[in-house]
Amino acid sequence: xxxxxxxxxxxxxxxxxxxxxxxxxxxxxxxxxxxxxxxxxxxxxxxxxxxxxxxxxxxxxxxxxxxxxxxxxxxxxxxxxxxxxxxxxxxxxxxxxxxxxxxxxxxxxxxxxxxxxx
Amino acid sequence: xxxxxxxxxxxxxxxxxxxxxxxxxxxxxxxxxxxxxxxxxxxxxxxxxxxxxxxxxxxxxxxxxxxxxxxxxxxxxxxxxxxxxxxxxxxxxxxxxxxxxxxxxxxxxxxxxxxxxxxxxxxxxxxxxxxxxxxxxxxxxxxxxxxxxxxxxxxxxxxxxxxxxxxxxxxxxxxxxxxxxxxxxxxxxxxxxxxxxxxxxxxxxxxxxxxxxxxxxxxxxxxxxxxxxxxxxxxxxxxxxxxxxxxxxxxxxxxxxxxxxxxxxxxxxxxxxxxxxxxxxxxxxxxxxxxxxxxxxxxxxxxxxxxxxxxxxxxxxxxxxxxxxxxxxxxxxxxxxxxxxxxxxxxxxxxxxxxxxxxxxxxxxxxxxxxxxxxxxxxxxxxxxxxxxxxxxxxxxxx
Numbered sequence: 001x002x003x004x005x006x007x008x009x010x011x012x013x014x015x016x017x018x019x020x021x022x023x024x025x026x027x028x029x030x031x032x033x034x035x036x037x038x039x040x041x042x043x044x045x046x047x048x049x050x051x052x053x054x055x056x057x058x059x060x061x062x063x064x065x066x067x068x069x070x071x072x073x074x075x076x077x078x079x080x081x082x083x084x085x086x087x088x089x090x091x092x093x094x095x096x097x098x099x100x101x102x103x104x105x106x107x108x109x110x111x112x113x114x115x116x117x118x
Numbered sequence: 119x120x121x122x123x124x125x126x127x128x129x130x131x132x133x134x135x136x137x138x139x140x141x142x143x144x145x146x147x148x149x150x151x152x153x154x155x156x157x158x159x160x161x162x163x164x165x166x167x168x169x170x171x172x173x174x175x176x177x178x179x180x181x182x183x184x185x186x187x188x189x190x191x192x193x194x195x196x197x198x199x200x201x202x203x204x205x206x207x208x209x210x211x212x213x214x215x216x217x218x219x220x221x222x223x224x225x226x227x228x229x230x231x232x233x234x235x236x237x238x239x240x241x242x243x244x245x246x247x248x249x250x251x252x253x254x255x256x257x258x259x260x261x262x263x264x265x266x267x268x269x270x271x272x273x274x275x276x277x278x279x280x281x282x283x284x285x286x287x288x289x290x291x292x293x294x295x296x297x298x299x300x301x302x303x304x305x306x307x308x309x310x311x312x313x314x315x316x317x318x319x320x321x322x323x324x325x326x327x328x329x330x331x332x333x334x335x336x337x338x339x340x341x342x343x344x345x346x347x348x349x350x351x352x353x354x355x356x357x358x359x360x361x362x363x364x365x366x367x368x369x370x371x372x373x374x375x376x377x378x379x380x381x382x383x384x385x386x387x388x389x390x391x392x393x394x395x396x397x398x399x400x401x402x403x404x405x406x407x408x409x410x411x412x413x414x415x416x417x418x419x420x421x422x423x424x425x426x427x428x429x430x431x432x433x434x435x436x437x438x439x440x441x442x443x444x445x446x447x448x449x450x451x452x453x454x455x456x457x458x459x460x461x462x463x464x465x466x467x468x469x470x471x472x473x474x475x476x477x478x479x480x481x482x483x484x485x486x487x488x489x490x491x492x493x494x495x496x497x498x499x500x501x502x503x504x505x506x507x508x509x510x511x512x513x514x515x516x517x
Contacts, residue, residue: 007125007229008210014133015206019199019367026179026363039187041259042358051188052263060271063490067274070498074281077505078237081288084509085516092513099502106498115494117487 062114073102124225132229136209136374141171143373147475154479165433175366183362186257193256198360198367201249205374208242211235212381213297215391215459220452226297227391227459235296236284239382243337246375247273250339250346253368254356265355268486269339269346275493276336276343282501283329286508287315287386290323300390310396314389320511325504327387329497331473334379336493338372341478345486380470381463388466391459402454405461409445413438 041048080087080095087094109115145160145167152159160167185191215227232238247270254266291299305313315323336343347355357368384390393401420434448457484492 003121004231006122007129008207008232010125010129011133011210011229012203012207014129015203016199018133018137018206019202022367023195023199023363027183030180030362031182033182034184038184041186041188041257042353043260044353048259052258052260056263056267060267063271063275066494067278070278071274071281074278074285077282077285078288078294081285082292082294084289084512085292088516089513092509095509099506103502110495115491117490 059117066109066114069105070102073098120223124223125229128225128229132209133206136206136377139377140370140373141175143377143471144174144369145170146471147478150472150475151479154476165429165437178362178366181362183364184359186259186359188258189359190256190258193252194359195364197249197253197256198364198371200252201246201371202367202374204242204245204249205371205378208239208374208378209381211238211296212378212385213300213390214463215456216297216301218455218459220456227456228297231295231297233293233295235299236288236294236386239378240281240284243375243378244277246337246371249368249371250356253360257356257359259359261353261358262356265346265352265358268352269356272336272339272343272345272489272493275490276333276497279329279493279497279501280333280337282498282505283326283333284382284386286326286501286505287318287323289505289508289512290315290318296385296390300385300392303389304392306396310399312389312392312394314392315387320515321508323387323508325500326508327383329501329504330383330387331470332497334383335474335477336489338375338379338474340372340376340474342481342484343489344483345489376471376474377467380467380474383470384463384466388470390466391463393458393462401462402448402458405448405458406445409441409448413441413445416441 041052076098077095080091084091148170149159149167160170163169163173185194210229211232213226213228213231217224217226250273251266251270254262254264254269257263287299288294291302293299293302303312303314303318307313307317311317316327317324335341339346345355346352347357352358357365360368393404395401416434416438420431420438423430423434447453448461
């Protein structure tokens with residue numbers, strides 16, 4: 001029913017326009033007295049030694065990889081949950097095998113200390 | 119054509135109500151926190167600080183907005199817009215009440231009645247990460263970068279238990295449509311225990327509800343998981359370099375997210391607009407009693423105002439009259455089918471909002487390693503086990 005999505009698009013347009021108009025209106029009203037000190041990156045008053053385009057810890061990368069793997073799992077669980085009563089015991093068996101494989105991967109990741117934040 | 123006009127009117131109403139609520143959520147939060155800490159909170163601007171949100175908006179609009187020259191201009195400006203738009207759009211699929219007929223027009227009390235409601239909410243709430251991560255990265259400053267990274271890692275980690283906790287009640291409900299989910303939770307066991315999902319058989323979803331609440335605290339970056347804006351270590355977190363309306367946008371997005379999460383929790387676990395006890399025992403008159411009672415309390419305190427708070431002598435009776443009018447609305451037969459479900463839905467949602475603020479006033483902040491370990495080595499396995507137990511019990515009882 002494409003008609004049902006109409007309010008969604010109307011509201012999406014409203015929601016997109018609202019912050020744009022707000023930011024634009026604020027830019028019209030507010031004072032603007034730029035200066036060297038105001039434009040520096042905030043580092044508690046100390047002069048910035050370098051910019052922020054450096055390297056950061058690989059932990060964030062590992063977490064996002066793990067997220068992708070397990071998020072795919074939850075995506076597969078939703079259709080199963082919605083058709084659960086029709087699938088019956090067959091559905092339980094299938095999802096049991098599926099979860100078993102994923103839990104094995106989860107335990108392996110835990111053993112490899114990928115879940116620990118050092 | 120008729121559908122189009124009704125949709126436009128509903129969009130206008132919801133947008134107005136949503137933005138007003140967002141402005142006043144901040145007032146409510148400050149007031150509740152203040153009373154938890156035994157201080158009056160906002161008190162100067164208007165009676166009991168009721169005009170404080172307006173004053174804050176004027177202050178934020180007239181503040182100087184700084185565009186840092188080292189920042190990536192496009193993404194720096196895109197981030198707050200993305201955060202707010204995404205957070206506001208999520209409210210579209212929430213049903214505030216059943217299908218009603220007002221003045222000859224039959225319509226759903228909700229904007230869009232989608233058959234993929236929960237998937238839509240999950241998709242939209244995942245997009246919220248972009249606003250935070252982009253804002254932190256585009257500022258090209260160290261505190262926002264760290265705040266943005268922390269925040270995105272935290273939000274994606276807690277997304278897993280959140281999605282698993284949402285999947286468990288679906289096993290009982292077998293639909294993704296929010297309106298159908300609420301309708302299925304109608305009725306009572308033994309005549310008085312509501313058939314909401316947190317009480318539902320065969321396996322009460324109370325554990326799913328708790329996992330959902332904990333995960334949504336992390337998703338919305340609230341205490342005790344407000345690491346992205348831990349002011350003692352990261353100044354302001356991802357919005358350190360934002361000022362004026364950019365800063366206000368991130369705040370608005372945060373409150374909109376809280377509101378959405380509370381509405382989703384209400385629909386999925388607390389029975390949406392279904393009343394707490396049957397209409398046969400007079401649940402339709404509960405709002406009237408509560409509002410008239412509040413009016414009576416206000417009149418009493420207005421008449422017996424302290425000498426040091428003489429202003430209350432005028433403001434309290436005015437509030438009392440407002441409450442009387444609101445209560446009288448629930449007695450009008452034409453409006454009754456609209457306002458009574460709305461009352462139950464809003465009271466449950468706002469109670470959850472109150473829980474959010476209550477937790478903020480009670481718990482200290484986690485350390486970052488504790489936060490990540492809690493998500494991956496406790497909450498995630500518990501959510502999986504909860505899902506499996508639910509599925510087994512549903513299978514046993516339905517065959």
